[in-house]
Amino acid sequence: MGIVRKQSIRSSVFIYLGFALGAFNFWLLPKILTGEEFGLVRVLISVSTLLAGLCSLGTQPLITRFYPYYLSYEKKKKNDLLGWTLLVSLAGFGIMALLTILFRDLIVRKFEGNSPLFIHYFYLIYPFTLFILLYSLYERIAWSRQFTVTSNFLRETGVRLFTLIIIFFLWLQWFSFNQFITWYSLQFGVVFIIIYIFLAYRQSAHFTLKISRTTGHLYRQMISYSGYIFGGSLFVLVEQFFNTILLGSRVNLATAGIFDIANFIATFLLVPKRSMQAAASATIATAWKDNDLGRIERVYKKSAATLLITGLFILGLIWLNIDHIFDLYKPEYRSGKYVVLLIGLANLVDLGTGLNYDILVNSRLWKIHFFISLALTAFFLPVTYFFVRAYGLMGSAYGILVSLIVYNLARYILIWWKFRMQPFSVKTIWILLTAIIAYAVSAYIIPSFRDIFVDGAVKSFVFFILFAAGVLGGKLSEDVTELYRMTLMRLKLKKGI
Helix, strand or coil: CHHHHHHHHHHHHHHHHHHHHHHHHHHHHHHHCCHHHHHHHHHHHHHHHHHHHHHCCCHHHHHHHHHHHHHHHCCHHHCCHHHHHHHHHHHHHHHHHHHHHHCHHHHHHHHCCCCHHHHHCHHHHHHHHHHHHHHHHHHHHHHHCCCHHHHHHHHHHHHHHHHHHHHHHHHCCCCCHHHHHHHHCCHHHHHHHHHHHHHHHCCCCCCCCCCCHHHHHHHHHHHHHHHHHHHHHHHHHHHHHHHHHHHHHHCCHHHHHHHHHHHHHHHHHHHHHHHHHHHHHHHHHHHHHCCCHHHHHHHHHHHHHHHHHHHHHHHHHHHHCHHHHHHCCCHHHHHHHHHHHHHHHHHHHHHHCCCHHHHHHCCCCHHHHHHHHHHHHHHHHHHHHHHHHHHCHHHHHHHHHHHHHHHHHHHHHHHHHHHCCCCCCHHHHHHHHHHHHHHHHHHHHCCCCCCHHHHHHHHHHHHHHHHHHHHHHCCCCHHHHHHHHHHHHHHCCCCCC
C-alpha cells in the first residue's frame, strides 16, 4: 500500500484543489447566468460525459487490466495497446455521431418542450464528447504507468482552472454566452493536448497498429473482456448522469442545474476514492496477474476503512454547514438541501464498501459482474424514472440512494461468496459511532453564532478534533495513523517513530 498511499495523498491534494475551484465556479456561474443557461451548462457536460463513456466501448478498463502484460512482455515501441484502443474508441465516436444524426428528431421531441436551449446548442456535444473520450483514454495509460498525480491534476484542477478563466471572460463581458459555451465545450481539448505531450515526453504514448505478440495471444480475451466490462460500466455511467439528463427533459433545465449543484456538494465525499482508485488500479491488476489474493484483501480492507473515515468526516463537515453553504446561492437553489444529504449517504455506502468495483473488474469474475451490473442498470432506470415522476428533484436523490445500496450489496456478496473477502470489522462500528458522537456534540451542544463563518469554523473545528481523536486514539485505520505519523515526522514534532 506504500505506493497507493503516497500517490493517493498527492492526488487528493490536487483533486481537492480542483474541487475548491469547482466550488467557486459553481458559486459564481449561477450568479452570472440565468437558471436555464446554467442548467444547459450542466446538462451539456452530463450528456457529453455519458456519450464519451459509451463511445469508449470498454477500452478504458481494458487498458488498466492488460497493460501490466504489455509492460512485462513488450518493448515500448512494439506496444500496440494504445493504437488499437484509440482506433476502437474513435469508431465508437463515429457510430455515436451517426446515431445522433439519425435520431435527431426524437431528441428534439424529448427536450424542445422543457429545454429548448439544449436543442439550440446540441451540436456542441460532438467536440465535448470527442475530447473527453481522448483524454480519458490517455488518462488510463497514465494510471497504468503510475503517473496518476499528473493525470488527476489535469482532470480535476486543470479543467476547472480553464473553466474559471472563461467564466471571468464572461463576467467581464469579453465573451458572449455563445462564445462562453463554445469554449466550455473545448475544455478537455486543452488538457488532452497537455497529457499527450507529457506521455510522449515520458515515452508512453507510442502509437502503432502492428499486432504485437501479446495482442496475438490475448486478443480474444481482450475483446470478450472489453465487451462485458462495457456493459457492466453502463450502470456507473447512467447513475452519474441519468438524473441530470432526465430532469432536463422531464422538468426543466433550471431544476437540472439545482440538482447538479447539490450533487456537486455531495460528490466531495468521493474525492479520496477517485485518487485511491487511480493509484490502486494498477496494483490490483498486477496482484490478480500474480494471483496474490493476500495483497488484494489488504487493499480491500484498508481502502474500506480509510474511505469510510474520510467520507464520514467530509459528510459531517458538509451537513454542519449546509445552511451556510446554500446562503451563498440564490434562494431557489435551497431546494437542493436534502438532495445533498441523500446523495451524501449514497456516496458513503459506496465509500464504506471499499474498492469493490476495481477488485471485481480485474478478477476472473468480470463476466459475472457484467450480468449483475446489467440487471442493476435495468433496475435503476425505471426506479429513478418513477421517483422523478413522483417526487421531482428529490426523486433523483431517492433513486441514487436505493440503487447504490443495492449495487454495493451485490458486489459485497459476490466477493465474499467467491473469495471469502469482506472489508468490515469491529473497527467499522467504532468508526461510525465516533463520527455520530462527534457530529452530535458539534451540532447540538456547541452554541450557534450569528456570523455564519464563525459558526461554521467553530463547529467544524470541534467536529474535526473529536473525530480525529477517536480515529487516531482507537487506531481505527492503519493508513490514517501512518499519515498522522508521517505528518508529525515532517513537522519535527515527534521523533523516533
